[in-house]
Amino acid sequence: MKRRILSKEYFPGIPKIPYEGPDSKNPLAFKHYNPDEIVEGKTMKEHFRFSVVYWHTIRGTGSDMFGSGAWLRPWEDGTNSMEMAATRAGVLFEFCTKLGAPFYAFHDRDVAPESRNLRETNRNLDRMVKVLKDYQRETGVQLLWGTACLFAHPRYMHGAATSCNADVFAYAAAQVKKAIEITHELGGAGYVFWGGREGYTTLLNTDMKRELDHLAAFLHMAVEHKKRIGFKGQFYIEPKPKEPTKHQYDSDAAACLNFLRQYGLLEHFKLNLETNHATLANHTMQHELEVAGAAGALGSIDANMGDLMLGWDTDQFPTDIYLTTQIMLTILKYGGFTTGGVNFDAKCRRESFEPVDLFYAHIAGMDAFARGLKIAAAIRHDGRLAEFVKNRYRSWDVGIGKQIESGKVGFAELEEYALKLGEVKGLESGRQEFLENLINEFI
Ligand code: XUL
Ligand code: CO
Numbered sequence: 001m002k003r004r005i006l007s008k009e010y011f012p013g014i015p016k017i018p019y020e021g022p023d024s025k026n027p028l029a030f031k032h033y034n035p036d037e038i039v040e041g042k043t044m045k046e047h048f049r050f051s052v053v054y055w056h057t058i059r060g061t062g063s064d065m066f067g068s069g070a071w072l073r074p075w076e077d078g079t080n081s082m083e084m085a086a087t088r089a090g091v092l093f094e095f096c097t098k099l100g101a102p103f104y105a106f107h108d109r110d111v112a113p114e115s116r117n118l119r120e121t122n123r124n125l126d127r128m129v130k131v132l133k134d135y136q137r138e139t140g141v142q143l144l145w146g147t148a149c150l151f152a153h154p155r156y157m158h159g160a161a162t163s164c165n166a167d168v169f170a171y172a173a174a175q176v177k178k179a180i181e182i183t184h185e186l187g188g189a190g191y192v193f194w195g196g197r198e199g200y201t202t203l204l205n206t207d208m209k210r211e212l213d214h215l216a217a218f219l220h221m222a223v224e225h226k227k228r229i230g231f232k233g234q235f236y237i238e239p240k241p242k243e244p245t246k247h248q249y250d251s252d253a254a255a256c257l258n259f260l261r262q263y264g265l266l267e268h269f270k271l272n273l274e275t276n277h278a279t280l281a282n283h284t285m286q287h288e289l290e291v292a293g294a295a296g297a298l299g300s301i302d303a304n305m306g307d308l309m310l311g312w313d314t315d316q317f318p319t320d321i322y323l324t325t326q327i328m329l330t331i332l333k334y335g336g337f338t339t340g341g342v343n344f345d346a347k348c349r350r351e352s353f354e355p356v357d358l359f360y361a362h363i364a365g366m367d368a369f370a371r372g373l374k375i376a377a378a379i380r381h382d383g384r385l386a387e388f389v390k391n392r393y394r395s396w397d398v399g400i401g402k403q404i405e406s407g408k409v410g411f412a413e414l415e416e417y418a419l420k421l422g423e424v425k426g427l428e429s430g431r432q433e434f435l436e437n438l439i440n441e442f443i
Helices: 044-048 054-058 082-099 118-139 166-185 208-229 253-262 275-280 285-294 321-333 355-382 384-392 399-405 411-421 432-440
Strands: 051-053 103-107 142-147 190-193 234-237 269-274 298-302 342-344
Touching: 044 355, 051 054, 051 082, 054 082, 054 103, 082 103, 082 118, 082 355, 118 142, 118 166, 142 166, 166 190, 166 208, 190 208, 190 298, 208 234, 208 253, 234 298, 253 269, 253 285, 269 275, 269 285, 275 285, 275 298, 285 298, 285 321, 298 321, 321 355, 342 355, 355 384, 384 432, 399 411
Parallel strands: 051 103, 051 342, 103 142, 142 190, 190 234, 234 269, 269 298, 298 342
Antiparallel strands: none
C-alpha cells in the first residue's frame, strides 16, 4: 500500500483556518476560538483539546432511515478497500491540520475494513496503524481516544459483552483487546466503552442480572489487559439511555457510576459525557457533568446537541451559546480536562452535503465553545453567581449546620435542637429569574 504523506489535497481552496476575531465576516475563520489566547491561566487550545471524529466526519455519508448516502465526497471510490482506508486517513489529517484540531477519535472499523475473519481484519488494522502513525508524526495531530465498534456487525444483534451467546462475548473480547492495543500503539490519551447494544429490547427474553455480571467481567478483563500491555491512557464509559436498544444499561452518569461502584471498577474508569445522550435521558448536559464531577469521574465530553422537536440522537454540532456556557462553567469548576477533551461527536445535516460544510460545522462548534469559555470565565471573574450559591448555604458554615456536616450530631441531638427552635425562620428566595438575568448579562 502506497503511503501518501499529505501529498494530495482533498479540500482544495480551503486554507488553514485563521483566527480573525469577532469583527471578521470570513466564514472560514474563527471569530472566537483563538488557540493561543489565555483564559484562566491556560490557552484555549489547552482548555478544549478539540477532537474530530472519524465516524461522522470521515465515514459519514448523510444516510438516514429514509434514504441512502447523500454527501459529496469526491475522494470516495465506492469501495471499502485498504486503498480507500489509506486515502481517508489522508483526508482526516488534512482536515484536522487545516482546522487546527489537535486530536481525533476513531472506532476500529472506521479506520480499517472488516475482512473475512478476525485474523485478516486485525492485519488490516495493523497496516492502517502504520499509516495513522506516520500521519500523526508528520502533522502533530494526536489520538484523543480509540474504541471498538461492537454494534454495527449483525453478530452483535443481541449485544456484545451482554449477548446471550458466549461466543459473541469472546469475539467482542478479542476485538476490544486489539482495539486497546492499537490505541496504545498510537499513543492514545484514552479508550472509550460505549455500549451500543449493551441493553435489551424486551425483558421477556432477557436475564438482566446475568448480562450485567457479564458486562462487569468484560470490563475487568479490559482493565487487566490494559495493565498487562502498559497502556496508561484513561478508560471511559459513555452513558446513553437508548438507541439502538430500547434500554441501554449505561443509561446515564448516575447509572454508570453505580454499576462501576457495584462491580469494583470505579477507580479504573471516568465518564465520557455526550450532550444528546444526556437529553435522551431527560437530563441536561450540565446535570450529567455535575453528577460525574461530584464523583471525581468527569473525564471527557462528546460535544453535540439534539433537537427538542425531534427527540432522537440527532448529533448536531453544538452552536447554542447557553449550552456551551453551562458546559464550560462546570468544566472550569471541576478543574478542566486532563486526558479528555471536547470531541465533536457531531454530524452535518443531510442537506449540508458539501465538503466545505465540514469546516463550517466544526468552526461553528469551536467558536461556540470559545464563546462559552469566555462567558463562563467572565461569570466566574465577576463572582456574583458563585457568591450567591455560597451565601445560600451559609447556614452550614456555623452552628448546627457545621455540627451536622462534621458528623458531630445525630437524630437525638437534632430533635433536641428542633424542639427548642420552634418554627424555622429566615428562609430565602431561590431567585431563579434574578440569576437567569444575571447570566444573560454575560451572553
Ligand atoms: C453513539 C456514540 C458513539 C460513541 C463511540 O451515540 O456516541 O459514537 O461516542 O462509540
Ligand atoms: Co459519542
